[in-house]
Amino acid sequence: MNIGIWVLGDQLWSGQAALASCEQERKHTPVILIESRHYAQQRPYHKQKLVLVWSAMRHFAQELRSQGWQVTYKIVDGFTPALNDWIEEYNITEVRVMNPSDRTFTRLINNIQLNCPINIVPNNHFLWSIADFQKWAKSRKRLLLEDFYRAGRKRFNILMDGSKPVGGKWNFDKQNRQPPRHNLPTPPALWFTPDEITQSVINEIKSLNFPGYGEIEPFRWGVTRQQALAVLEHFITQRLPTFGPYQDAMITGEETMWHSMISPYLNLGLLQPLEVITAIEQAYLKHHLELNSIEGFIRQVLGWREYMYGIYHHMDEDYSQGNWFNHTEPLPDFYWHSSHTDMNCLHQILTQVEHTGYAHHIQRLMVLSNFALIVGVSPQEIEEWFHAAFIDAHDWVMQTNVIGMGQFADGGVLASKPYASSANYIHKMSDYCGNCNYNARDRTGKQACPFNFFYWDFLSRHQEKLQSQGRMNLLLGHLKRMDAAEINQIHSLAHRWRQKLRHK
Numbered sequence: 001m002n003i004g005i006w007v008l009g010d011q012l013w014s015g016q017a018a019l020a021s022c023e024q025e026r027k028h029t030p031v032i033l034i035e036s037r038h039y040a041q042q043r044p045y046h047k048q049k050l051v052l053v054w055s056a057m058r059h060f061a062q063e064l065r066s067q068g069w070q071v072t073y074k075i076v077d078g079f080t081p082a083l084n085d086w087i088e089e090y091n092i093t094e095v096r097v098m099n100p101s102d103r104t105f106t107r108l109i110n111n112i113q114l115n116c117p118i119n120i121v122p123n124n125h126f127l128w129s130i131a132d133f134q135k136w137a138k139s140r141k142r143l144l145l146e147d148f149y150r151a152g153r154k155r156f157n158i159l160m161d162g163s164k165p166v167g168g169k170w171n172f173d174k175q176n177r178q179p180p181r182h183n184l185p186t187p188p189a190l191w192f193t194p195d196e197i198t199q200s201v202i203n204e205i206k207s208l209n210f211p212g213y214g215e216i217e218p219f220r221w222g223v224t225r226q227q228a229l230a231v232l233e234h235f236i237t238q239r240l241p242t243f244g245p246y247q248d249a250m251i252t253g254e255e256t257m258w259h260s261m262i263s264p265y266l267n268l269g270l271l272q273p274l275e276v277i278t279a280i281e282q283a284y285l286k287h288h289l290e291l292n293s294i295e296g297f298i299r300q301v302l303g304w305r306e307y308m309y310g311i312y313h314h315m316d317e318d319y320s321q322g323n324w325f326n327h328t329e330p331l332p333d334f335y336w337h338s339s340h341t342d343m344n345c346l347h348q349i350l351t352q353v354e355h356t357g358y359a360h361h362i363q364r365l366m367v368l369s370n371f372a373l374i375v376g377v378s379p380q381e382i383e384e385w386f387h388a389a390f391i392d393a394h395d396w397v398m399q400t401n402v403i404g405m406g407q408f409a410d411g412g413v414l415a416s417k418p419y420a421s422s423a424n425y426i427h428k429m430s431d432y433c434g435n436c437n438y439n440a441r442d443r444t445g446k447q448a449c450p451f452n453f454f455y456w457d458f459l460s461r462h463q464e465k466l467q468s469q470g471r472m473n474l475l476l477g478h479l480k481r482m483d484a485a486e487i488n489q490i491h492s493l494a495h496r497w498r499q500k501l502r503h504k
Helices: 023-028 047-066 079-089 103-111 130-137 145-156 196-208 225-242 263-268 273-287 291-314 317-321 344-356 361-375 379-389 395-406 423-429 450-461 470-481 484-502
Strands: 003-006 030-036 070-076 094-098 118-121
Touching: 003 079, 030 047, 030 079, 047 070, 047 196, 047 263, 070 079, 103 118, 103 395, 130 291, 145 291, 225 263, 225 273, 225 291, 273 291, 291 395, 317 379, 317 395, 344 361, 361 379, 361 395, 361 423, 361 450, 361 484, 379 395, 423 450, 450 470, 450 484
Parallel strands: 003 030, 003 094, 030 070, 094 118
Antiparallel strands: none
16 A cells, blocks of 8 residues: 555644654655645635745645655646646555545545545544544533533643642633723734745735735745744743733734734644643743733633634534524625725724734624624625635634624524624724724714614614523613614614615
8 A cells, every 4th residue: 555645734734643644654655735726716815825825835845855755746726636646656545634624625525536545534633623522512502612611621631720720710801801001012923024935925826816805915924833833932922921911902003912823823733732732831830920811821722712623513514504693784895995994993903904814803703793793794704704814714713703603693502692792892992993983982873883873773683582692681671771763763874874885
């Protein structure tokens, strides 16, 4: 038997399962990486996402060659011809590939017509395998993140004092929700200058003239494991000590705040979740850092990231088509063109996404996703935009985060209530409202903030459904006490704005 290994573009780790299965025979094992131009055009991906993935793949191919693997690198239109040519060249009798993180690519592999069998080996890029999560979820009525996170802390002995959590509490979120104060100093991010390989990719993408999204330059992301490790170390030394309190804050001109910026590297395999978690815990023990910052970050990696991957594979494939509120509005044009909106919060964040392919979790959830939810945008349209626009986006990430959490389109499988809010939240947690044409306090009138009238319109339109969500009853009580004339004005404003958004 002559085994060949196909390494996918988000499996750029020398310890990944397919490579590890042939570790002892690396000098005699053919490996292939493929850039598919057709696959890259299935969405109008952010141009920097294409640069990141293709440059990281090319650098990883070099790394594998330096380790003694026989590496073939193909830049082609489709996967099948390139694979069959490689199979014939090396007389391969079995193609081995690690199970993709995304179901869509698993389907592609299952339907591909090759001249030899494909053996899909289990994915080892997550702490919880699909089977592990299924076993955990099997006997539960509700798949709560908090329960899963605590199980993960115990299973991997992270921030544990025997059978109890370090510090006596599992969750320090209340200490991590401070609004930004005036002149808040933030530490700079660690960025990189494109090397020859990366610049070559940038030039190629420019020449291909893909109908992609965003700006391709300046490109400042890391593309190698060494650079990813440097970003992790920079976060630990420069940002982690004060990460917690302001992790939800938003400030004009601040692209990254205290956030780690490692999600693109984790999702490509350049970093591994356990090494990240271990490094954070060791920094806490060595330097006596604040526990709220440490726990808040570990929750994101050990809790949220693993939970999203588990939910994605636990649910049926039609999960992506969920639409609990029956929302059908088209995505506003300004999501693709930030200059087309005069709402300052949306303009600031969407401009940032165009420049970098990045926004932090609160910008995504409580501004970009929140607005689409309360307007009534189709969950599938906003999920497609998130998938195309963000540099760390993958199918398993975006379906759960957008369809489940952001849009509540699964009816509460993932979240305990819809993440909908008025302008009050944005006004509290950012400085965006101070330079806006709209008044964050007005629900009606010429200067009423659209977040306000769309929010109350959303609650009014869906109050019957929302009554089944216990955490919404207080807000629905406020709605019932509002004057009927004001409610009518709110509906009228929301209706006029929807008509305007449809034609922009």
